[in-house]
Amino acid sequence: MPPDISVRQLVKHYVVPERAGGLRASFRSVLRRKHRLVRAVDGISFEVERGEVVGFLGPNGAGKTTALKVLSGLLHPTDGQVDVLGYTPWDRRAEYLSRITLIMGQRQQLFWDLPAADSFLVNKAVFGIDDAVYKRTVDLLTELLDLGDLLTKPVRQLSLGERMKVELAAGLLHTPRVLFLDEPTIGLDVTMQQRIREFVTAYNAETGATVLLTSHYMADVKALARRVIVIDQGKLLYDGALAGLVQRYAPHKTITVHLERSVDLPDLNGQAEVLSVEGLQVTVRAGKDDAPEVTGRLLTQLPIADLSVEDPPLEEVIDQVFRGDGP
Amino acid sequence: MRILRIVSAFLRAAILKETAYRAELAGNLLRSVINIGVAVGGLAVVFSHTSELSGWRLEQAMVLLGVYYLVQGIVQTALSPSLNEVVSEVRKGTFDYVLLKPVPSLLLSSTRRFVVWHVADVMLGGAIIAIGLIRLEAQITVGIAAVFVGVMVGGVAIVFSIWLALTTLVFWFVRVENITMIFQLFFDTGRYPVEIYPFWLRQLLTFVFPVAFITTVPAQTITGREPLVAIWLAPLIGILALLAAARFWRIGLSRYTSASS
Numbered sequence: 001m002p003p004d005i006s007v008r009q010l011v012k013h014y015v016v017p018e019r020a021g022g023l024r025a026s027f028r029s030v031l032r033r034k035h036r037l038v039r040a041v042d043g044i045s046f047e048v049e050r051g052e053v054v055g056f057l058g059p060n061g062a063g064k065t066t067a068l069k070v071l072s073g074l075l076h077p078t079d080g081q082v083d084v085l086g087y088t089p090w091d092r093r094a095e096y097l098s099r100i101t102l103i104m105g106q107r108q109q110l111f112w113d114l115p116a117a118d119s120f121l122v123n124k125a126v127f128g129i130d131d132a133v134y135k136r137t138v139d140l141l142t143e144l145l146d147l148g149d150l151l152t153k154p155v156r157q158l159s160l161g162e163r164m165k166v167e168l169a170a171g172l173l174h175t176p177r178v179l180f181l182d183e184p185t186i187g188l189d190v191t192m193q194q195r196i197r198e199f200v201t202a203y204n205a206e207t208g209a210t211v212l213l214t215s216h217y218m219a220d221v222k223a224l225a226r227r228v229i230v231i232d233q234g235k236l237l238y239d240g241a242l243a244g245l246v247q248r249y250a251p252h253k254t255i256t257v258h259l260e261r262s263v264d265l266p267d268l269n270g271q272a273e274v275l276s277v278e279g280l281q282v283t284v285r286a287g288k289d290d291a292p293e294v295t296g297r298l299l300t301q302l303p304i305a306d307l308s309v310e311d312p313p314l315e316e317v318i319d320q321v322f323r324g325d326g327p
Numbered sequence: 328m329r330i331l332r333i334v335s336a337f338l339r340a341a342i343l344k345e346t347a348y349r350a351e352l353a354g355n356l357l358r359s360v361i362n363i364g365v366a367v368g369g370l371a372v373v374f375s376h377t378s379e380l381s382g383w384r385l386e387q388a389m390v391l392l393g394v395y396y397l398v399q400g401i402v403q404t405a406l407s408p409s410l411n412e413v414v415s416e417v418r419k420g421t422f423d424y425v426l427l428k429p430v431p432s433l434l435l436s437s438t439r440r441f442v443v444w445h446v447a448d449v450m451l452g453g454a455i456i457a458i459g460l461i462r463l464e465a466q467i468t469v470g471i472a473a474v475f476v477g478v479m480v481g482g483v484a485i486v487f488s489i490w491l492a493l494t495t496l497v498f499w500f501v502r503v504e505n506i507t508m509i510f511q512l513f514f515d516t517g518r519y520p521v522e523i524y525p526f527w528l529r530q531l532l533t534f535v536f537p538v539a540f541i542t543t544v545p546a547q548t549i550t551g552r553e554p555l556v557a558i559w560l561a562p563l564i565g566i567l568a569l570l571a572a573a574r575f576w577r578i579g580l581s582r583y584t585s586a587s588s
Contacts, residue, residue, distance in 0.1 A: 094429035126333055154347075
């Protein structure tokens with residue numbers, strides 16, 4: 001079976017107007033605009049198989065949203081080939097658009113003054129969904145998202161999190177096979193983020209849909225995606241298992257020991273660096289290869305109550321990737 | 328069939344939305360009645376000093392005013408709300424959701440919003456036309472009525488095309504509200520027959536901003552006045568304008584999809 005999404009050497013450059021701050025520069029730019037070329041996406045390639053959930057990571061302005069917009073047919077790429085479900089997205093064929101969805105956490109499509117149910121009926125007509133299928137889908141989404149009576153309240157009366165839930169439902173009424181989710185949890189509180197994550201997992205399991213999502217929140221990525229694609233400044237930095245990302249970009253481990261009593265620390269031979277000493281808790285960082293030896297030495301030379309060896313937090317790893325400190 | 332279902336779904340949502348704010352609905356209807364009342368009163372004042380205005384009698388000028396409100400009502404009910412929505416959506420970035428729908432974007436962009444209470448303008452306009460025709464004791468045959476409808480449809484098509492073309496500029500300039508305002512100013516000249524304007528303005532209103540085709544020509548057709556130009560020109564220009572505007576829309580859209588972020 002061919003992959004659902006196939007991207008080869010995708011390039012998207014923009015020309016954007018540029019001007020310095022200040023009144024004088026503003027006046028000047030009315031008369032003569034200066035332009036600057038932005039390489040939003042600069043030659044990335046990847047494939048996504050049917051039913052996969054892939055996290056798309058990168059700092060602000062890395063090109064994530066641009067890539068999603070090309071994949072969903074909103075933008076023409078400058079160069080490269082994209083194939084999603086056998087279609088070229090930017091042809092924007094009706095059959096293609098009926099099989100995908102793009103849900104943007106920061107942009108709403110529902111009628112503000114009306115209950116979501118009324119917007120749903122519009123989407124039902126636009127996508128030509130027949131009554132039985134529509135009812136089944138709404139029931140499924142109501143259950144998975146715990147929509148309850150949210151659909152009958154005017155959208156303007158919903159909380160941010162509730163609104164995101166109905167937005168998600170609105171974008172999924174036509175049971176798309178490929179989901180592009182752009183920051184679906186942005187601005188939501190931790191509990192609601194959790195709910196959205198559980199929903200995406202359940203929806204993926206229930207329908208076998210392919211999901212490509214971007215997020216700022218590492219918790220999203222950790223909970224959802226076994227595979228991540230990291231891009232920065234339009235270039236692909238990493239594509240593979242989440243665990244592998246940590247392996248590759250975090251060449252050290254963090255060893256935390258709880259001492260039984262206060263003692264001097266042994267000489268660590270320069271194999272480890274003491275990060276902190278707080279009362280009886282000592283944290284050291286050691287290279288991945290040195291970690292077993294350092295751990296052994298700590299165990300034999302110190303009165304230890306407890307010891308743990310951990311990978312550094314994902315946030316730290318990602319941060320390192322973006323700063324280009326990795327190998 | 329599908330198109331009909333889509334449009335009726337939007338219409339349904341619009342009616343729900345409008346009726347959700349009853350006070351606003353009542354206020355708007357009142358405004359509509361006052362607006363048209365004042366316009367008719369204005370005509371009456373002008374014609375109390377003269378029995379003819381560039382060859383137009385009061386009743387004929389009333390029919391023309393009725394045509395103006397009829398067209399204005401149609402435009403404000405069904406056409407301009409959708410197109411104004413395009414302008415604000417392009418700015419907010421939610422226009423993307425229009426392009427994500429499996430329906431031609433022009434269809435969706437021009438049939439999505441309705442401001443139902445403007446139907447009052449359509450009805451009041453129709454009433455003024457009827458009163459004018461009755462007072463003229465005009466003999467309206469089926470043939471004349473059919474020609475009148477054809478000319479009116481042409482006129483609405485012209486208005487829609489110009490409005491669409493101006494809206495399409497949003498893909499280049501993002502803020503275009505002021506440009507559509509200019510059109511409204513020209514459109515307002517259509518309350519009076521083009522014959523009352525000086526030569527240069529008449530030419531402008533016939534050939535550049537063809538307001539003449541929108542009100543003067545239909546009113547001439549049905550009141551039996553000598554038409555300004557060949558009647559068949561009105562629907563023809565309407566069709567040509569639509570085709571040109573649709574083409575321009577496609578060009579604008581391709582700019583949007585290659586340049587927006």
